[in-house]
Amino acid sequence: MACPTDRTMQSLAAAPTYALVIFAAIVVLLEVGRRIGERQLSLDPVGARTGIGAIEGAVFGLLALLIAFTFSGAASRLDDRRTLITEEVNAIGTAWLRLDLLPPANQPALRQLMRDYVDARIAFYQGLTDKQTAAQENARAMAAQLNIWKQTVAAVQQMPSPPLGISVLQALNEMIDITTTRSVALKTHPPLIIYLMLLALMLVSALLIGFGMAGSARRNWLHGTGYALVMVSVMYVILDFEFPRLGIIRVDQFDQIMLNQRKSMDEANAIIPTLIEPSLYRNI
Incomplete structure (x- = not known):
């Protein structure tokens, strides 16, 4: 999956709708599996469940493995993105300090370019939900980079x-x-086929669970809806990890580090006159 685009944004904005559809599909397949199971039991009460345990074990094992790897990978990528924010701020801070090594006549213009560059980087990440804004701010940051x-x-x-x-x-x-590293991290997600496979296994497992529930005198809606709710929640959380600027799980609080760095640039500029004034008074 690529960096958030208009199509991706629209899909993620409709995530609650998709969640409801998947929830309904799981509940329906539970009922379908139950009816198929009841029909098989009526035709073959003894052998209807023969060999089902091995099939269920394979499907549920694969489902659990896929959820574990997908969840773990999404959480790891979230941590990597947080780390990269810190690394970029450190790199900007180091570059800002080392401007002191340049001739004094060149420093003011470069420091202003650095401020403009950091402003553009902040605006880029804050505007990722709007493709046009993100593209404009990214172009502004790249231009500032070149000038610097x-x-x-x-x-x-x-x-x-x-x-x-x-x-x-x-x-x-x-x-x-x-x-460049942050740009690649922003675009790094599992292939779409992984999510489709995960969804397919959820639906197949619902069918098998419904089949296994056949034969009971009453329908156990609590277990069925509980299973559907858990599966939908897991899928939603995984996607939330993958796109931490669009859902409940976010990295916005880590952007405060960049904002603090930008604020320190203005404060450093304001401190310079206060450091010079005493010497002026002494010269007088």
Whole structure:
């Protein structure tokens, strides 16, 4: 599955509707399986259930294994995305500090470009639910990246000892590289066939459970609806892990780290005059 697009957004926005449809389908298949089982029992009371245990064991085992791997993978990818947010903020912070190594005349313009770049990155992730906004902010961030790199290279070439500026270029390179890593992480999801297979196994298992419930005098709606609710909830949580900016499980709180970094840039700029004023007074 790709990075959120209009089609993906519409699908995820309709997730509650899909959940209700799947819930209803599981309940219906439970009843269908029960009726098939009752018919088989009426035709062959002794052999109707022969060999069913092995089939049920295989299907339920495969279902449990697929849920475990899918859930574990989604949770792992969520943790990776959170870690990458921290790594990008660290890279931006390092690059911001190393601008001090450049000639003073070049620093103001570069610092303003850095602020604009961080603003664009914040707006990009906050606007992922809107494809057009995300594309515009991503283009703005890429343009700022290019300008920062070009102006830094020019500043390093003007330095009396250019090797001192190498660490600045290295920090900027890491800041740029992490954007590619986060972009890949944003697009990394299991293939659609995995979710379709998981859904198919849920429906088949519902049919088998209904078949196994045949023969009872009364329908056990509590167990049937409980099973349907659990399966739908598991599927919903897995998708929530995969798209943590669209559902209940979110990484928005980790964006506060980036916001704090952006705030510190303004505070650092405001501190400079207060540091200079005492020397001015002494000179007077």
